[in-house]
Amino acid sequence: MDEFDIVVVGGGSGSQVATAAAEEGLEAAVIEPGPLGGACITRGCVPSKALIHRADVVDEIRRAERFGVDATLEDVSYGEITSSIRETVYGKAERQAKSLEKAKNVALYRGEGRFVDERTLEVDPTDDADGDEPRRVRGETIVVAVGGRPTVPPVDGLEDIDFLTSDDALYLDERPDELVVIGGGYIAAELGYFFGALGAEVSIVGRSEQLVPREDDDVSAAVTDGLERYCDLHTGYEAAEARETDGGVAVTAEPADDGGTDGDGSGAVDLEADDLLVAAGRRPNTDTLEPENAGVETDERGYVETDEFLETSVDGIWALGDVLGDEPYKHAADYEARVVATNVLETVKRAVDYGAMPHAIFTSxxxxxxxxxxxxxxxxxxxxxxxxxxxxxxxxxxxxxxxxxxxxxxxxxxxxxxxxxxxxxxxxxxxxxxxxxxxxxxxxxxxxxxxxxxxxxxxxxxxxxxxxxxxxxxxxxxxxxxxxx
CATH class of the missing domain: 3.30.390.30 (FAD/NAD-linked reductase, C-terminal dimerisation domain)
Incomplete structure (x- = not known):
């Protein structure tokens, strides 16, 4: 068994705690099955905003006439855009991994970790890891930062068809001509804008009467009105059934409990497209961690419960990032990493405070x-x-x-x-x-x-x-x- 002063489960923002501990002379380990940097670098913030920047450029060209500029858009090399962004972000993740591997007092374990007991994790190595046998890692202090993954809602027939999530919609070789998006939150809005601005016929199905319903009402109204320039919106509807067709997929959307806004709001809507994108939120990866083996308490949705200092129900086990569910943003996870590092490495206690935690939505x-x-x-x-x-x-x-x-x-x-x-x-x-x-x-x-x-x-x-x-x-x-x- 390998023993460390601190073990961080997750190679995103949590790795900052490991490097901070190493700088203090402690022995640290990071367990991560995928690319370093977490979802943000390769499957979230960075690639999606890079794509949206391209959409902004295209949109500016198409609307240049309002500034007295005569501009024509000849073509968009979609595959070149996505491959270039993928190469950039995965290159960054690889450089981050090499940097961590070279760091003094830090060990990197390529694999998925799960609790065996309160202080021990078993790491199942990935295919490209050194060795193919599970290894056990023990830490006096453990930080849970395993992130999250896309949620798949209970839609009839969805499990029987191929569909996209935000994880794989970013690197398509070709742009869909028609796309149905299930979800009305910020991920659905951002990707709906991206594909719509690049010329796809996009239909968005969202349960609430407006998109991004957790925002201020004036904000939700502005985003909804803005997205109508790029997408067909079916707000107040929820996806009830999905099925394959000869040319792609079909989705039947029915009015949500409070009634849909299409037509008279009394009937179902059938939508057909080349592809289906499910962007109905994210869920924590705690189920893969088996936190119950360590006595770490989670709520009914799987989010880790902590006190105001981000310590879990078990002394010496801390949590940060998307497993908390409070502020699912990269900058929030970085802030939480600083809080945890302070509480683990210093004698003072620092409470988390989200009162001035900002967020942004990159739509038009x-x-x-x-x-x-x-x-x-x-x-x-x-x-x-x-x-x-x-x-x-x-x-x-x-x-x-x-x-x-x-x-x-x-x-x-x-x-x-x-x-x-x-x-x-x-x-x-x-x-x-x-x-x-x-x-x-x-x-x-x-x-x-x-x-x-x-x-x-x-x-x-x-x-x-x-x-x-x-x-x-x-x-x-x-x-x-x-x-x-």
Missing amino acids: PRVASVGRTEGELEEDGREYESARVSYDAAPLGVILDPGEAFVKVLAAPDGEILGCHVVGPRAPTLIQEVVATMDGGGTVDDVANAAHVHPALSEVVYATFDELSSSPYSTAPDWRDVGDE
């Missing part, structure tokens, strides 16, 4: 959010004030002609920032000053009183916070109302 329009939604505040009976300012309140917003784009701020009467939601170009970048202010305990006035570059889109953030500011002197002009001088 772009979306970025931090904090609470208006619906959540109303449900909690929380007193709040809100302001919503469109991009054309700033000169650069007018120049960009972004369409329906806005910044929305929710704040307590005392100026505490409760939430901020940005819809439009560069939203993931614009949200960051709000995140930094919230993380530092700042208020509405702290954003409104800071100088913002002119002309820049950040002036839209400035103008929105200025509407809620207690400062008696406003210096944020609304460019929608400024006349010729």
